[in-house]
Amino acid sequence: MINKIKDLFILVVGLFILFYAVHDFMLILPVPVSISDADPIVTNAEVVLRAAGADKNKIPLLSRSVANASRVTDFSPALIVALMKTESQFKRDAVSSKGYKGEMQTVWASEYSEVNILFGAKVLETKYRIAGGDLLRALSLYKGGDNPEARRYAQKTMSLYMTLARL
Numbered sequence: 001m002i003n004k005i006k007d008l009f010i011l012v013v014g015l016f017i018l019f020y021a022v023h024d025f026m027l028i029l030p031v032p033v034s035i036s037d038a039d040p041i042v043t044n045a046e047v048v049l050r051a052a053g054a055d056k057n058k059i060p061l062l063s064r065s066v067a068n069a070s071r072v073t074d075f076s077p078a079l080i081v082a083l084m085k086t087e088s089q090f091k092r093d094a095v096s097s098k099g100y101k102g103e104m105q106t107v108w109a110s111e112y113s114e115v116n117i118l119f120g121a122k123v124l125e126t127k128y129r130i131a132g133g134d135l136l137r138a139l140s141l142y143k144g145g146d147n148p149e150a151r152r153y154a155q156k157t158m159s160l161y162m163t164l165a166r167l
Helices: 002-028 040-052 059-073 077-088 113-130 135-143 148-165
Strands: none
Touching: 040 059, 040 077, 040 148, 059 077, 059 113, 077 113, 077 135, 077 148, 113 135, 135 148
């Protein structure tokens, strides 16, 4: 009897934690905007994706996904593309040595590029707020914190971003 009550309690707590996690995750994922290929942000995303060396077959999907993430977070497509390039070389199936996944190398990634890119941009947005608007520090935090390796990575991403932003 006690074991059944204990199992039921564990089940209820587990369901509560799952519901809470899904609920919190849904709060950070806004409803995507309808974007056409003629949209100037999509066009800009296509230009920076090409310049950054993205696979030409992936550019249509990636450009719409980058444009959506750009609209939602107010980060430029050039920044999102620079982050994606330095994180995964635009590979949805990329997995880091620490277990980070997807195009944006986040703890969580799905099989959908659109979701991964938006999620990574939202994570960067959170790091940007934590960093008090300091983009270089936010990129360091995105990579793992205030350490030499993260700062080198952040500088690499920032340099690529500055190059792409000039296009």
